[in-house]
Amino acid sequence: MVKDKNDLLTIQKSEIKGWMSSQLERNEMTINKWCKLAGVSATTVTEFMSGSRDFLPSITTLTKLSRALGQRIVIQDDSIQRVRLASMKLVSSQKKNGVRKMTTKNNLNLVDPEATVQVEFGSLVETDSMNDAGVHKGDYILCVEHKEIIAQGSIVMIFLEKEGVSPYLYFGHQLVPVSTDPKYKKIKVVDADIVGYGIQLIRNLTH
DSSP states (O other): OOOSHHHHHHHHHHHHHHHHHHHHHHHTOOHHHHHHHHTSOHHHHHHHHHTSSOOOOOHHHHHHHHHHTTOOOOOOOOSOOOEEEEEEEEEEEEEETTEEEEEEEEEEOOOOTTOSEEEEEEEEOOSSTTGGGTOOTTOEEEEESOOSOOOTTOEEEEEETTTEEEEEEEETTEEEOOOSSTTOOOEEGGGSOEEEEEEEEEOOTTO
16 A cells, blocks of 8 residues: 555656556667657756656656657546545536636535545546546546645646636645647746545446
């Protein structure tokens, strides 16, 4: 069981390094060739792979590397098998008289006695801020209001005044979009109107 932030970072580093190594072997290319193709720093990737510097590559770097191979980053979390939904409220937004405001509705009352994680509310994805990571409008993110430890790469739901409730990724005290739309920019955590912290993604299968 992961107990602290260092454990979380170790697991993520190991998984990313494993993915990079497998792609280099599968495509029979060097780090320099891959990075040149992707338009990222070969020094950064080399230092990460060798462990000479203790850091995680940015989501921008990982996205460019994956796109260079015709792939894309998709958010997946298979660590949580069951979640508890108890009188779950749904957070979204509504535009009225030209102004968008947060709304809350109680629309689900279900308790799973075998669940291992308590979810406090569901949040409707209303924007394309993470559409390039497979999180689309109409999906739902099950959330908690507070988290003692925020792992790098976690989904954080925030409220954008002109857009609505939006998912972003947490990286180094910044919230980072993974979108095909360039209008979505990085946001400092201290400047964000945080709605909640994502626990599990529920996809809308009509996409």
